[in-house]
Amino acid sequence: MSADDVYAYSSEGRQSTKQRRVKVLNDSDVRDLPESYTCNSNKEELCLEFVRHFNANYERLYPERKPLFLICPNEYGVDKFVCTTVRPTLLPFREVYDLEKTAEFVSNYLDYEPLEIPTEPPSCLPSPAQVIGWSVGDSYDFAVLLTSFLLGAGYDAFVVSGTAPRWVTLRDMSRSKCPLVVAEAVAQEAKDAEIAAQPAEEKPSKYMINPRGVPSSQFQAKEEAKRRAAAAKPTQEWVSDDDSEDGGEKKEGGPEVAESKYDSDVENMGFTGNG
Template structure:
């Protein structure tokens, strides 16, 4: 009898616990549902936002659409240029042959160096020597008779195009005339135009191909002084200091003998003593 009573009591207690758990779960579900339901404030905000959106749409419809004028596309007229831009004469063909043999010899002797920029193609796809693109030229303006005016003209009126990729030589080199017509070009185009104008102004100018810093290649002027701002208003960005890494290669050592330096110093000191003694003797002789 005692066992049956205990079993009935355990079943009753388990049912009570289950009912309590189910009631708790229902309460939690109701709380979650209440949290998910939007409040009256949020509903009012949504309604006001919709009303404002509709009013804004009505105002936009009343605005008259304006026709946007697209910039004129660049038109390349090949008829403007003479026949020498489109063909090579016999002298140019002969010079190109010499240039090819020189490039072969250079690549054989200096195979680790980058190729030379000697015979690029022009706008018409014809190979030309670099020296033929540089010709003395002068514009009929007084401001372009000296190098500051020419440099300001190129910096202000000719657009600079980046090389893509920046570490590879370009395939096309424009003539100075085409660069002036298009008013744009990469670093080699601008340098040939600048060199031609400087030669026309009487300067001994030439083009040098090499490497430049990232700021120069990307035309980054954030660290340069602005010429149009007074000294009190200028704001300069701090230069980034290069971090010294433990794996960076050290500077090469100077292999020199300290003994030889000491001997040279001793010889110089002896010579100075002898000269001082001779001067003292001469002074005594003059006094006597």
């Protein structure tokens, strides 16, 4: 018989140490403990009677099936209905209100150890508070503690007793991917999806069109230049000597000259009329 047939190896413990921990606990002083740890109330005893009756009928009707895991002693040797071991608990930390974060907390806080007999339920099912105090437990202890936290956070959770492959029950992580690598891959996928959702930028074309600008008329530009030049030229207020008719003195503007000529013509015309 090899050592592998005697011990069940895992990544955190090669055998169950629950019985040793229970023995040390029972040797200590239990006077300060609540009564629910060391004895059952009348309602609990009545519940156990119903459970035992149901279990007896089940074994009578289905003798070929495995017995149901309904009653198990707690860490102080008191028989308890397994459903009463689950205690809804809400931790005062927002980080453990989520399913994944709560499971990660339980997985990292507790040290895992295999069952005493891999094919049978444990001989002792401690309370969630005691599991936290020990900081170590088997698969049932993990499940009860996690279910208690999830129920306290509002999840509809329950414990299922069954079978699993050897690499699961021994917590063999050699086939699993590193959680850090998985987290990085998920973050990268989210980043790529965000980039893909953004509108793609148009690539500049290698063929560039020169800007033509606003079209302008050269003719209109010349006319505008002439108009501005004429507006800037000073107006002529006197007539030069060369422009006068009789070459005499300088005379001022034309209206006075025209008026003098008009008077002379009137005189001539009047003179002729009188004759």
